[in-house]
Amino acid sequence: MEKVQEHHQAFDAPVLINLNDVCRLTSLSRTAINRWRSLGLFPSAVPLGDKRVAFVKAEVEAWVRDRIAERDRRRAAVEQEPDREAAGGFAAPIARKTGA
Secondary structure, eight states: OOOOOOOOOOOOOOOEEOHHHHHHHHOOOHHHHHHHHHTTOSOOOEEEETTEEEEEHHHHHHHHHHHHHHHHHHHHHHHHOHHHHHTTTSOOOOOOOOOO
8 A cells, every 4th residue: 555645834934032032133132122112113023922022033133134234324325425535534624604
């Protein structure tokens, strides 16, 4: 008799991490993370029950990558400013009118 092979699809579940792991990945405190969450500026937690939450690791990693990309965009914008380049990296002084 021929054995029937069952084909199970692999469940590709997202990896969940706890708040302490989020703190390690971001170098932020629990308080800072909770503040950013309350402002809607951090990935949402996944409720697990009984006052327990977890975070999707890929979402936290994407949030970190977004912070790095924002830093790089700002740095590039500063380097593009002609006044800063002409002044050796410093902003040119603003001419002020004297009240005479």
